[in-house]
Amino acid sequence: MEAEHIARIKEKINSSSIEDEFHCLRSICLSITDYCNLSCSYCPHATFFKNRKIFMKDIVVEELSKQLLKYNFDGMISISGMGEPTLHPNLIEIVKALSMFSIQVISNGLNSIDYKKLTKYAELIISLHRKEDLHLIQKNLGTAQYILRNHDISDQNSSFTPCNRYEVNSVANLHHICHYPFYKTTIDYDGSYLLCQEDWKRYSKKHTIFDIDIYKYFTEYLHNMKMNMYLYSRNILPCSCCNVDGRLIGEEYVEYFKQKYIER
Numbered sequence: 648m649e650a651e652h653i654a655r656i657k658e659k660i661n662s663s664s665i666e667d668e669f670h671c672l673r674s675i676c677l678s679i680t681d682y683c684n685l686s687c688s689y690c691p692h693a694t695f696f697k698n699r700k701i702f703m704k705d706i707v708v709e710e711l712s713k714q715l716l717k718y719n720f721d722g723m724i725s726i727s728g729m730g731e732p733t734l735h736p737n738l739i740e741i742v743k744a745l746s747m748f749s750i751q752v753i754s755n756g757l758n759s760i761d762y763k764k765l766t767k768y769a770e771l772i773i774s775l776h777r778k779e780d781l782h783l784i785q786k787n788l789g790t791a792q793y794i795l796r797n798h799d800i801s802d803q804n805s806s807f808t809p810c811n812r813y814e815v816n817s818v819a820n821l822h823h824i825c826h827y828p829f830y831k832t833t834i835d836y837d838g839s840y841l842l843c844q845e846d847w848k849r850y851s852k853k854h855t856i857f858d859i860d861i862y863k864y865f866t867e868y869l870h871n872m873k874m875n876m877y878l879y880s881r882n883i884l885p886c887s888c889c890n891v892d893g894r895l896i897g898e899e900y901v902e903y904f905k906q907k908y909i910e911r
């Protein structure tokens with residue numbers, strides 16, 4: 648099931664041509680809330696992460712949309728991140744405002760909202776964290792179309808392997824590069840950029856979409872991070888503590904960066 652998910656993401660973010668470094672930005676994770684209705688054992692919500700009822704404001708969505716349209720962004724927006732998206736009171740308005748882009752919403756399906764209306768604007772991915780919740784999820788979703796991913800780590804049929812994001816003080820001992828910063832980034836509920844969605848302690852929180860637009864962030868600020876990642880692998884936080892493989896997607900964007908900026 649996870650292999651199918653990876654293949655689906657590759658297809659969604661695929662670009663027929665890479666025109667410049669910004670065109671390598673194929674995926675944006677939009678973390679619209681810190682609030683969640685679960686506390687899974689492998690998630691930071693079960694340990695250090697505060698379950699706060701804070702939500703992305705309209706002004707962040709409006710600014711992001713304006714910038715992405717300006718720079719002809721044609722990648723994917725994934726509404727997921729550090730909380731349960733359906734707990735955001737304006738989720739449907741958010742996906743509607745971003746409906747000119749390719750959008751997916753990753754949810755646990757346990758909150759009762761109008762999923763049928765949601766799927767008019769976005770692809771819906773349901774993460775099943777406990778098999779016993781499947782009946783409630785099916786009841787909540789009704790006739791809405793969705794893709795199910797089995798994230799129940801107690802189920803031997805699940806191929807999901809959680810990373811160590813809740814143990815960010817550990818040493819991961821991974822010495823290969825991670826592809827994430829070469830093709831994706833994360834925007835937090837307040838408009839802050841994060842290096843990636845695994846940065847649950849927000850070590851990389853330096854700038855917002857209001858002080859550096861997304862083109863400059865990805866091609867200048869992140870350019871230096873990508874250079875560091877390529878030459879020295881994971882020698883900075885949070886990468887040095889992360890055990891995500893990071894090589895399942897995005898090889899072509901690393902190759903573009905290498906040929907354009909390393910081997911020139």
